[in-house]
Amino acid sequence: MILKNVQQIRIGHAVNVISYLIGIIGFAGIYEHIHGGYSIFFLFMLLLSIYFEYRNNFYIPRWVLTVFSVLVILFFLYKFDSSELVTQTLEALLVLLGIKFIEKKQIRDYMQIYAIALFLLSGLGLMTLGIDFVIYFLILIFLLSIAFVLLTYYAQDSELEFSKRSMVKLTVKCLWIPILAVPLSVVMFVILPRTQYPLLDFLNKPDRAKTGFTDRVKLGEVSNIQEDASIIFRASMEKVDENILYWRGIALDYFDGTSWRSLEKRLFVANEKTRIEGRRIKQLIYLEPYQNIYLFGLDRPVFISTRYVKKYDDFSFSSSIFIERRMRYEVLSVVGDSIEDKEIDQERYLQVPKGISPRIVDLVNVITRGKEGPEKIRSLYAFLHDGEFRYSLQNLPVSKNPLETFLFVSRYGNCEYFASTFAVMLRIAGVPSRVIGGYRGGYYNDVGQYYLIPQKNAHVWVEAFVPRKGWFRYDPTPASIENFAFPLQGDPLLRVRVFLDTVNYYWYAFIINYNLEKQISFLRKVRTGIKRPSLRLRLGKDTSLKYLAIALMIAGMIFIVRLFTKPRQSREKKLLSAFLQKMEKHGYRKKTSQGLEEFVSQIDDDTLREQASAFVRSYEEIYFHDRAFTHENISGLRDMLASM
Known part of the structure; x- marks a missing residue:
């Protein structure tokens, strides 16, 4: 890249470097969304291109590469799958980008490389609009601004050379193009009209669905979910006592001996027999896509605001469509551990599997002998929660009769085994019960003021029915709340992860979810402010600090801009100054019209004149012979100055 001396940069080399960076950014944005073979192919072609550039010899004829490109297009047309339209298009573009790099590049080839890279990131925008897409896109825009200017010079003279200083100045000035475009883009984002029916939605690939609760929960299945640390949803709300952090999802009422399912879902009908009283808490839930239709909310959810939602008589909610994309909805919950209900379907909630182990029946009879109602519940709960059973996610009991194995052989298991055993024992004792699936605990992000709930917090518990009172929540699993929280102490990587999640949360909350309704609300506030301006200035302590912080931020930005845009003197000019x-x-002051030698010749002091003349001769010998001012030259001249 650098010719003759370290100060000169050939324009052709600069264009190549910026083109490689643009291609790498396009690839980096999409590599997680394509098959690994295509990534390996692209990287191989990129390295091959660099080798060709280094040898200054392109060994593959252009017509061969053109034929290969046509075959690539035909191959992708042959394997076309409408459900993978975006992914396959990105893979084809990446292969074509790799082929473009190993060609002997002309102006049109560079332009095609830039266009393909831009299409790659546009495809990423169809797959996800996360903050990572924004970062990649902004970097690409900055690089393209520089690339187009350099390419213009290259088109005029491919042998043109720049000094390093000129190249830096050119780059800085190019960056002002996208920087000045950002404020305009923000304004257009706020005011441009929106529609609730995106025309290109059919191109969007559904977000990658996570495994989660289904209508059928088999013993041991939840442990697979509990090994997944990815986030299932975020709940924007006030911080509450950790002991009430039960996120209700599904209610299961039928057990076949190895798995639970909901045999009959009945829609909720409001009546006087079902009442819920207690503290009301609102949540704004951002749910990630997962393999079912159920919606989650803080136990006990009484209302969910979203389109196409169903509420059932067991206080579970579902969407009428499969959750394949991130969705946002509001929840109103009345926290507590009971749901008042006076009449229930006894047969539905007293069902036990046929052929239930006689040993379990005998055990229940022994534990509950002489006890009635709530006493039965408490004695069975204490037997499991406070007895000789331990919580574990490893080597879970697997047999034809897993509850019998759990109770009499292994005596350990995860929440499914404790909840299933407790529910079945309650039913044997004549107490109606059901199993509730959802999540437990979570990490509260104080910056974003929301709870992060990971998949590993998947949990099941039990609700037992007490006549004339209703359903009461019991969690027989002996795991402490620490098992369902983020271990932040001493883990800097997790802190970074939470910080990045905060950025992503605000991105989705305020940018992706900025819709027509919010736009109208914003414009109404602006109109109200114009019609009825308030001239009263209220400056409390908090408000003063806020405005002071804003003023300091603005001042800091101005300082940074001035710092980077202020012309800087070179080392030789600083030395002359x-x-x-x-x-x-x-x-002795030098006149503008005087040269250096003329200036020093007028110094009266003989010693000073000799020293000054020696400095000027050394300086001019380097400067007028177009030699670089090396570190040794600068040090020597500074020593001469110090001795004057």
Whole structure:
């Protein structure tokens, strides 16, 4: 890249470097969304291209590469799948980008490389609009602004050379193009009209669905979910006591001996027999896509605001469509551990599997002998929660009769085994019960003011029915709340992860979810402010600090802009300025019309004149012979100045 000396950069090399960076950014944005073979192919072609550039010899004829490109297009047309339209298009573009790099590049080839990279990131926008897409896209826009200017020079003279200083100045000036475009883009984002029916939605690939609760929960299945640390949803709300953090999802009422399912879902009908009283808490839920239709909310959810939602008599909610994309909805919950209900379907909630182990029946009879109602519940709960059973996610009991194995052989298991055993034992004792699936605990992000709930917090518990009172929540699993929280202490990587999640949360909350309704609300506030302006200035302590912080931020931004845009003197000019300042201290000021040698010849002091003349001769010998001012040259001249 650098010719003759370290100060000169050939324009052709600069264009190549910026083109490689643009291609790498396009690839980096999509590599997680395509098959690994295509990534390996692209990287191989990229390395091959760099080798060709280094040898300054392109061994593959252009017509061969053109034929290969046509075959690539035909191959992708042959394997076309409408459900993978975006992914396959990105893979084809990436292969074509790799082929473009190993060609002997002309102006049109560079333009095609830039266009393909831009299409790659546009495809990423169809797959996800996360903050990572924004970062990649902004970097690409900055690089393209530089690339187009350099390419213009390259088209005029491919042998043109720039000094390093000129190249830096050119780059900085190019960056002002996208920087000045950002404020305009923000304004257009706020005011442009929106529609609730995106025309290109059919191109969007559904977000990658996570495994989650289904209508059928088999013993041991939840443990697979509990090994997944990815986030299932975020709940924007006030911080509450950790002991009430039960996120209700599904209610299961039928057990076949190895798995639970909901045999009959009945829609909720409001009546006087079902009442819920207690503290009301609102949540704004951002749910990630997962393999079912159920919606989650803080136990006990009484209302969910979203389109196409169903509420059932067991206080579970579902969407009428499969959750394949991130969705946002509001929940109103009345927290507590009971749901008042006076009449239930006894047969539905007293069902036990046929052929239930006699040993389990005998055990229940022994534990509950002489006890009635709530006493039965408490004695069975204490037997499991406070007895000789332990919580574990490893080597779970697997047999034809897993509850019998759990109770009499292994005596350990995860929440499914404790909840299933407790529910079945309650039913044997004549107490109606059901199993509730959802999530437990979570990490509260104080910056974003929301709870992060990971998949590993998947949990099941039990609700037992007490006549004339209703359903009461019991969690027989002996795991402490620490099992369902993020271990932040001493883990800096997790802190970084939470910080990045905060950025992503605000991105989705305020940018992706900025819709027509919010736009109208914003414009109404602006109109109200114009019609009825308030001239009263209220400056409390908090408000003063806020405005002070804003003022400091603006001042800091202005300082940074001035710092980077202010012309900087080179080392040789700084050295010459120091020399002239030294002469001024001795009473000699150089006139604008004077040359250096003429100036020093007029110094009366013989010693000072000799020293100044020696400095000027050394300086001019380097400067006028177009030699670089090396570190040794600068040090020597500074020593001469110091001795004057």
